[in-house]
Amino acid sequence: xxxxxxxxxxxxxxxxxxxxxxxxxxxxxxxxxxxxxxxxxxxxxxxxxxxxxxxxxxxxxxxxxxxxxxxxxxxxxxxxxxxxxxxxxxxxxxxxxxxxxxxxxxxxxxxxxxxxxxxxxxxxxxxxxxxxxxxxxxxxxxxxxxxxxxxxxxxxxxxxxxxxxxxxxxxxxxxxxxxxxxxxxxxxxxxxxxxxxxxxxxxxxxxxxxxxxxxxxxxxxxxxxxxxxxxxxxxxxxxxxxxxxxxxxxxxxxxxxxxxxxxxxxxxxxxxxxxxxxxxxxxxxxxxxxxxxxxxxxxxxxxxxxxxxxxxxxxxxxxxxxxxxxxxxxxxxxxxxxxxxxxxxxxxxxxxxxxxxxxxxxxxxxxxxxxxxxxxxxxxxxxxxxxxxxxxxxxxxxxxxxxxxxxxxxxxxxxxxxxxxxxxxxxxxxxxxxxxxxxxxxxxxxxxxxxxxxxxxxxxxxxxxxxxxxxxxxxxxxxxxxxxxxxxxxxxxxxxxxxxxxxxxxxxxxxxxxxxxxxxxxxxxxxxxxxxxxxxxxxxxxxxxxxxxxxxxxxxxxxxxxxxxxxxxxxxxxxxxxxxxxxxxxxxxxxxxxxxxxxxxxxxxxxxxxxxxxxxxxxxxxxxxxxxxxxxxxxxx
Amino acid sequence: xxxxxxxxxxxxxxxxxxxxxxxxxxxxxxxxxxxxxxxxxxxxxxxxxxxxxxxxxxxxxxxxxxxxxxxxxxxxxx
Numbered sequence: 154x155x156x157x158x159x160x161x162x163x164x165x166x167x168x169x170x171x172x173x174x175x176x177x178x179x180x181x182x183x184x185x186x187x188x189x190x191x192x193x194x195x196x197x198x199x200x201x202x203x204x205x206x207x208x209x210x211x212x213x214x215x216x217x218x219x220x221x222x223x224x225x226x227x228x229x230x231x232x233x234x235x236x237x238x239x240x241x242x243x244x245x246x247x248x249x250x251x252x253x254x255x256x257x258x259x260x261x262x263x264x265x266x267x268x269x270x271x272x273x274x275x276x277x278x279x280x281x282x283x284x285x286x287x288x289x290x291x292x293x294x295x296x297x298x299x300x301x302x303x304x305x306x307x308x309x310x311x312x313x314x315x316x317x318x319x320x321x322x323x324x325x326x327x328x329x330x331x332x333x334x335x336x337x338x339x340x341x342x343x344x345x346x347x348x349x350x351x352x353x354x355x356x357x358x359x360x361x362x363x364x365x366x367x368x369x370x371x372x373x374x375x376x377x378x379x380x381x382x383x384x385x386x387x388x389x390x391x392x393x394x395x396x397x398x399x400x401x402x403x404x405x406x407x408x409x410x411x412x413x414x415x416x417x418x419x420x421x422x423x424x425x426x427x428x429x430x431x432x433x434x435x436x437x438x439x440x441x442x443x444x445x446x447x448x449x450x451x452x453x454x455x456x457x458x459x460x461x462x463x464x465x466x467x468x469x470x471x472x473x474x475x476x477x478x479x480x481x482x483x484x485x486x487x488x489x490x491x492x493x494x495x496x497x498x499x500x501x502x503x504x505x506x507x508x509x510x511x512x513x514x515x516x517x518x519x520x521x522x523x524x525x526x527x528x529x530x531x532x533x534x535x536x537x538x539x540x541x542x543x544x545x546x547x548x549x550x551x552x553x554x555x556x557x558x559x560x561x562x563x564x565x566x567x568x569x570x571x572x573x574x575x576x577x578x579x580x581x582x583x584x585x586x587x588x589x590x591x592x593x594x595x596x597x598x599x600x601x602x603x604x605x606x607x608x609x610x611x612x613x614x615x616x617x618x619x620x621x622x623x624x625x626x627x628x629x630x631x632x633x634x635x636x637x638x639x640x641x642x643x644x645x646x647x648x649x650x651x652x653x654x655x656x657x658x659x660x661x662x663x664x665x666x667x668x669x670x671x672x673x674x675x676x677x678x679x680x681x682x683x684x685x686x687x688x689x690x691x692x693x694x695x696x697x698x699x700x701x702x703x704x705x706x707x708x709x710x711x712x713x714x715x716x717x718x719x720x721x722x723x724x725x726x727x728x729x730x731x732x733x734x735x736x737x738x739x740x741x742x743x744x745x746x747x748x749x750x751x752x753x754x755x756x757x758x759x760x761x762x763x764x765x766x767x768x769x770x771x772x773x774x775x776x777x778x779x780x781x782x783x784x785x786x787x788x789x790x
Numbered sequence: 791x792x793x794x795x796x797x798x799x800x801x802x803x804x805x806x807x808x809x810x811x812x813x814x815x816x817x818x819x820x821x822x823x824x825x826x827x828x829x830x831x832x833x834x835x836x837x838x839x840x841x842x843x844x845x846x847x848x849x850x851x852x853x854x855x856x857x858x859x860x861x862x863x864x865x866x867x868x
Contacts, residue, residue, distance in 0.1 A: 388833070389863065392798035395806070404796050404860030407838040430808065615862035621832035622862060673863065737843040 155179050156368040157219045157688035158187065159361070162195070163261045163283065165276065167350055168209065168268030170285050177262070183691060184777055185708075188218035189245060190662040190701060191263055192234035193708035196243070197781060199265070202715040202788045206238035206342075207324055207349040209269035215256070215315070215355070216263035218664020222254035222363040222444070224377040225684060226384065227669030227676065229253060229443040232661065233338040235346045236716075239326045239505070239560050240581040243603045243712040246329070246343050249443035249666050250336025252357060255313040257366075259359030270351035275316075277307060278357045288353040292322060295498055296334050297465050303356050316354035317344045318500035319548045324348050325558040327505035327583070331497065335451060335467030336443065339502040341582060341604050368690030376684055381447035383675060388623065390675040393450040393668050394440065396429050398471035403428040405475070409737030410591035412584075413479040414534050415511040416577055416728050419588055420736025423484025427474055435486050438464060443666070450668055454490050460541075462490045466497030475586035476507025481514060482534030491541055499548035505560065508583035510543050512561045513553070515575040521568050526553050577726045580605035580718070587613065589729055591738050593642040594650045596748065597755060600723040603709035609667050611654040614639035614646070616672045627671030630678040630695055631656055642747045644754050651758040658702030703759075704776045707768050710761070711781045715788050720766035723752060791853045795829065796860040802829045813853060820849040823857075835862030 160182065162175040185194040192214040204210045213235045220228040231253030237244025256264070260281040270285070273292040277284040286306075291299045300314045313332060320328035321344030328344030329337045338344075364370040384390045392400060402424065405411040409419040425431065436454035443451065452468030469477070469489055477483060477492040496503040510532075516522045517532040524530070530539050546554025556564050561583055565576035577584040582605025589596025592614040599606040616624040620636035631652050635645045656678070660670045663685060669676045676684075682695050691697075713722075725743065732742045753763050760772025770782040793810045800808045814823065824831050837844050838858040839851065851857055 388798035388801040388861075391801050392861075395800075396797075400797055401863065403794075403858070404836060404863075407843060407858055407860060408836045409843070613863070615835050618835065618862055619832050623833065624862060737838075 155182060156690050157366055158182060158217075158262045159257060159260050159366065161261050162263045162265065163278070164265045164267065165283070165285070166268050167266060167270040167274070167285075167352065170270070172283050184704065186219040186662060186685075186689070186701060187221065187262065188216050188230065188232040188247070188662050188664050189234070189658065190705035190708065191216040192232045192245065193243065193705055193712060195263070195265060196234060196236070197708055197712050197784060200236065204236055206236045206241065206244075207345060209350070210267075211236050211346055211349070213266040213343065213346045213350065214263060217253045217257050218662055219688060220684060221664030222257040223367075223373060223684070223688060224363065224445050225373070226377070226380045226446045226448055227443075227666040227674070228664055229446060230661070230664045230666055231256070233330055233343040235343060237341040237604065238324070238345045239342040240605045242580055242605070242716050242718055243709040244341035244343060244346070245604050245709065246338035246340040247661055248330065248332060248336045248338040249446075250332040251444045252313045252315045252332035252336070253664065254363070254444045255357045255359055257359070257363065258361040259357045260361060264355065266347070266350050266352060269349065273351050273353050275303060275354040275356060276352065278355065280359055280361070291353045293319070296331055296500065299354060300334060303354060307356060309358055312356050312358045314354050314356050316500075317348050318498060320344055320499045320501040321348035323548065323550045323558070325501060325547060325550070326560050326563075327502040327509075329496075329500045329502045331500050334465050334497065335441070337497070337500070337502070339504060340607065342502075344500045367688045369687040372687035373684065376680065376687070377445070380676065380680075384447045387675040389673070390448055393448050393674065397440070397450045397452050399432045399452065399469065399474050400429045401471050402474055406479075407737065408591055409733065409739065409741075410588040411479050411736070412475055412586045412588055413735070414482050415480060415515045415575060416584070416588060417733075418735035419591065419733045419738050421479035421484070424479065426484040427478045427486055427489070431486055432474070436462075436468060436490050441467070446666070448668060448674070456487050456490055458487055459485070460487045460491040462487065462494050466494045469493035469503070472586050473503040473507065476504060476511070477540060480507060480511045480586060481540055483537050483540060485537050488537035488541065492544055495541065495544045495548070499544070501544070501548060504585050505583040506544060506547060508577055509547070509557045509561055509564070510540055512564065512575050512577065513543065513557055516568060516572055519571065519575075521570060521572050522553065528552055574727055577728060578606060579725065580722050582606050584726070588733070589725065590733055590741050590743055592639045593743070593748075594646060594653075596725055596729065596743060597647070597650050597751060598654065600725055600752060601755065603706065603713050609657065611650055611657050612672055617649060617653075624672035627677060628653070631699070640741075642744065642751050647751050647754040647758060651755060652699075654706065655699045655702040658706050659698040660702075662701050662705050663698070700776060704778060707773060707776055708778065708781060710768055711773070711785045714767050714785050718766075720752075720764065723766060791851060792856045793827070794858040795827075796858060797863060798861050799829055799833060799859055802833075803827070814851070815853070817850050817852040820844070820846055820851055823851055829859065833861055834859050836860045
């Protein structure tokens, strides 16, 4: 008996408007218990290498984790995965909200979209029944209009709608998916993939109950109540509720690692206008939640002042505050909120969009692009109206926006010259707003991440820097024994990184948000394990979950190796090897030799070949996925 | 002096204040001040005194200062 999941994957063929249902066996599900693991497994199994990312043959996988939909705070996430149009490698992004749980209640653990519909459609799923409906009247409409129309047509206001806006329709390479207008699968261009399939939206509604799927519903229910009660008693969980992610702006600035003007500096002179106190005063109207989550870290904002900002699309997270703020040299929080709203409205990844605009601003500053290219728009750092105009142009692929919609890697190659030095990306994906010059493990994560630069592949160095801190104590069960300074790049740091990367991946696979598990938040490693035990009935231990996390990473790594990636792609942008220009880390740069050495050490921990970066057959066998070694050998270039 | 408890550090203040005006009289070591405020020193990741990052162990503070304290999640000092 399979618990914690419906065990069903819905495969939809858009070419023929037909679908089939695959039933997962328990042995398979225990190896790939959802989300990232299940998505990577399906892609590696079903998607031939070198498939055109925006062609009909790409497969978009939407997959829940085993805990997604449980009455446990932060158990809300689902994964969107496909070959990425941004990187050409494994693309993946997680979102919370309500859509993933509703899909499970409707009877499916995952969906795959294959082929391309003849005209725009939306998919309607209710309690195991599937319908493909005409969406020509929705194409070109903004998400709040499309959601309202779909709910009206289907006669149910509680239908959860996952959809794309203009960014996805126009195949911006970093277009996002949104559900309930406020929750995003932001990274790696999954919105463009859905747009390329002519799918506007997937609407779901289910009457199933998660606890009916569980092996031990009483334990799950009790754990959920315990966690909900603990939020106010746990400093970090309480902080996430009180301030959310925008609360970290001032601390990063003081530490010299608040990305400023395209990562040239780590401190911003206008930070007082961006920090949490300003956000609370100028923007905040409410705190919102994802499904069954007591943390409520989502911000709602509304502005009727210098800019008009709707409250429909959610408030800016830290990434947007820094990305559209300090990293574009802008100290107007209302402009930042407007930029964030536009990204929600057009379903653009706020991280990549902000990074792309900072890149364009630096190119403009150096004369690599000029007023002739920008229709007279002054794209100087600090020009908030120009930033907002650029977002409009990107979403609609107008003028220079058409080039910027390709991402910084392609745009820099087109512009040529020194533009490549201003393109802050790894494997084609733009850097998030975390500076590895001040937390070197984040740099390791950026480099080896299968999706390109990603700040959520591991926990950040400072959380395990003090041996007496709450955070450090929480990672002892994972096998971390050494508290190390954030900038120490040593073999011990590499070991810490490896352990935390696997655990972070395990969190994704189970469907927990990054703000659930310790050390970042309040769910202890043993509690997370107990939750999986109670849900599934498996005699799972922490070590098995660590292996689940590592297995998922290796599947995605094999996917990339098949596409021709290698160690040469695990590199950081040159800017990180140049000294930061201002702030507490002024004059500090990454050490190139030490970083290369650390990468080799990390490969050794991971069981990857030191020269090529390929996972070895021995490691894949140890992880129970030797078939992936065969796939890598027979299908690679 | 003006003290900022950033990130989760203001959870330790009974009134959950992010900014406090504290009168300390004679100069104190930073560790003594943290004790007085009830903020565990091990939860402080970075401290900035009048805009400059300082070491927790060696710093002292006086009434004229502006002190900002942040937890590790917001960054790190070394």
